[in-house]
Amino acid sequence: MSTQPLVGVSGAPMSTDGAAVVEAAAPTRTRQLLAALWRDKLAVLGLLLVALLVLAALAAPLLAPYPAQGAGAAAEVKEVSGPSAAHWLGTDPYGRDLLSRILYGARPALLVPLAVVALAIGIGVPLGLVAGFRGGRLDELIMRLADMFLAFPPLLLAMVIVATLGPSLRNAAMALAISWWPWYTRLVRGITASLREWPFVEGARTLGLRDSTVMVRHILPNAASPIIVQATVDIGTVILATGALAFIGLAAQPPAADWGLMVAEGRTYVLSEWWLSAFPGAAIFLAVLGFNLLGDALRDLLDPRTVTR
């Protein structure tokens, strides 16, 4: 083993047994990353939007002016009304407060994409690691399987799976995860295959470490940045996808406070009671915009190949 200080692919220093010392370098890198993010105005806007979404999801019961997802203590007369001092964003045809429902809607809007992306990573990353590390027939098998799933236009496979399982938010989340994992497999497989030949991986194997240890301790940390970038953008895309599925009736079902469903419910009244669709749709747009801005900024910062702006 060389006595010179080693540097991993990500630029992080490595310990003498060849493992990337990601843990030790993490606080400094995180601080540097945050400082760099802070300098990018669009990234700050993204962070702000994401923070607002998280706050709304966590504190919906405290923030919402009306309890029970906007249904409780509403106006005496259960009817639709435009934005007013009592109901900032108006009420829906059942007299439910729209602002409260949008705040409660932040919960599924955040939780479902988190679950979908976590599941997709959980399935996709190990398969990508194994395919890239082992190569050969197993690699072929896994990648052709991934290709099969990637051969469907985005969302189409998810829609068909939901139609098979029955429309519900849980099934929509499962369907999205099932059609999303191959992206992570492809991403991680590419990185793993290129890292396999690097001296620090060969060194670790020569020391007799088990393949699983090499993959998890030595290769995975170097794939972390691209996975984080991909996941950030994907959370936004899944918010969009869940909203779209709900809009055509394949995800959340009434009377849930779900943004996509609310846009669909307001569609009939779009020319008169515009706020019914406009505000929940704006919530989806801003949430997706937040993750996309953040993902873009992270990509520029974490991916050395990106042209500097």
Added chain:
Amino acid sequence: MPRFLLRRTGTALLVLLGTTLVTFVLARVVPANPAVTYLGPRARPEAIARITRELGLDRPLPVQYGRYLADLLRGDWGISIGTKRPVLAEIGDRLPATLELLAAAMLIAVLAGVVLGVVAARHQNQFADHAIRLLAIGGVSMPAFWLGLLTQMLFFGRLGWLPATGRLDSDLEFTHPLTEVTGLHLVDALVSGNLTTLGDAALHLVLPGLTLAAYPTGVIARMVRATMLEALAQDHIRAARAYGVAERVVVWRIALRNALPPTATVLGLTLAYSLTGAFFVEVVFNWPGLGQYAATALLNADYPVIMGVTVLGAVTYTLTNLVVDLAHARLDPRVRLT
């Protein structure tokens, strides 16, 4: 090139075979009773028994898959539960509407995307660049179904400038009947010299076309900006500038020519993405295309239709990717070696 072409086409065929396996599993293996799924929840027991026999659902799964494939290739894609008509014929009826919408959206997206991308790159880090970057990322963050509703509110509801739904004014059917040749209204109206219908069809295309174009415009603008920045930093551009070539020529002729090939790759992918985008846009604008057809089928569990549209989607998507790869290989010889 021929070897690359053969290998790539072979992989595409293999992948297509795989997609039929996925649709087969979804249609026949996942549901507890595929005959009920196939016929709908109100099917009589006799009908269930008949379809079980007809579809060979009592046979082993590999045999069933073989028959499913043979039917697909023969053009027997089943009968719609909702309309009782052959699925393939209905797809054929509705395809032109979707193609017309996609073509309009892609035309808008390419024109707007390239211009925005070039302008942003030309004014890097200035106000125009920031505004265009925000606009482009806004385009890819916008739910198409919501944008559609917003345009309806504004351009139909408030301003009354443009029609909100459908492909043609219903009155025109009587006053200026259209001779259908291709099913593409713009083409048919132009060929038959029916200018009133041509204008009306074009007006009906504006809102759904713009809505569907939002996402691809954003993607193309971002891609063109990035590739233009790279192209503008090249030595020969510096040389051209040093020789005093007009900036307009340097940017729009020389640099853009280098920036376009990578954009072609992204174009194929965004076209494929817009296929699903069309689903939601068609629902919002009551556009009688494949997307609306599929959305209705999905909600009513009209299985033969769902599977038909899915297979068609996978075939189109795979072929688009194949064409993009082959075009890319033609433009960039290095690709053929990998």
